[in-house]
Amino acid sequence: MKWVFLLVLAAVMIFPASGALSAEEPPLKRITFIPHWLPQAQFAGFYVAQEKGFYRKRGLDVVVLRGGPEKPPIALLRSGKADVATLWLTSAIQAQTPQFRLVNTAQLIQRSALMLVARKDSGITKVQDLQGKRVSLWEGDLSIQPLAFFRKHYLQVTVVPQASTPNLFLRGGVDAASVMWYNEYHTILNAGVNPDELTTFLFADYGLNFPEDGIYIPEKAFRRDPRSFCAFVEASLEGWRYAFAHQDEAVDIVMQRLRQEKLPANRGHQLWMLKRLRDVYGSDHAAFGILREEDYLTVAGTMQAGGLISGYPNFERFAVRCGGHGR
DSSP, X not given: OHHHHHHHHHHXXXXXXXXXXXXXXXXXXXXXXXXXXXXXXXXXXXXXXXXXXXXXXXXXXEEEOOOSTTSOHHHHHXXXXXSEEEEEHHHHHHHOOSSOOEEEEEEOOOSOOEEEEEEGGGTOSSGGGGTTXXXXXXXXXXXXHHHHHHHHTTOOOEEEEOOSSSHHHXXXXXXXXXXXXXXXXXXXXXXXXXXXXXXXXXXXXXXXXXXXXXXXXEHHHHHHOHHHHHHHHHHHHHHHHHHHHSHHHHXXXXXXXXXXXXXXXXXXXXXXHHHHHHHHXXXXXXXXXXXXXXXXXXXXXXXXXXXXXXXXXXXXXXXXXXXXXXX
């Protein structure tokens, strides 16, 4: 019995110690992520990845900042206050300098959702009917496609600066307006305008498919630690796949984020946004998360022709692939 007691005592002393050692895991890698706009279903995959632990299981401690106009993501990347950002492809191309380069690690929106919308009762039913009309446009990168569209079709229009809402269009202040298919278009429908009362011009249908949201990282930072950044990308794509497969749960997570940030929260609108995003994330020509070279060259070439840039990086340097894309 004495020997049995000694064996039990030894086991008690040894196994807790070995268990404590096995519980010591390497510290999580902190990554700060800035979305390029305010919290909404446009970023659901990232919120889901954080909530479901997809980042943590890959050894990451991800901080998701609140985006918006007061936090320009490129400025935060330059200053080191953010490690990763979502940006439109046009924004990332324009941001390139010899001293500061960004790499595209995943292309999320592959089919452009930017469009013009017009009321049919204003006499606009086809492209040429826009001639001489008042059209409201967002400024900056969001004006690149519509201005290229006008040049392509030899249209002379009166451009009116557009705020963040389609209210000017709804009040009859302009004949046509810029909207995102997954966002402001639905706002117009919710305001009581029927789809058959509207004429829409999706730029992607007119040879101007500019991929939009992508995941961007400063090139120097990515080269220093590709493993951690690729882990972020893969976890984020897992979050998006989960969000599209479990849309109600994903919208619950988005709504929770909106309430935390004390922002207006309309569940129906967020669900519409997520469903439409599913449509533009997919492409007949590119795997999930992949930026096509053809799309990159189309966008960069259009920007150069419009005098917005003098040159651009070769595709192989600009777009990097982490393992697992397209699955």
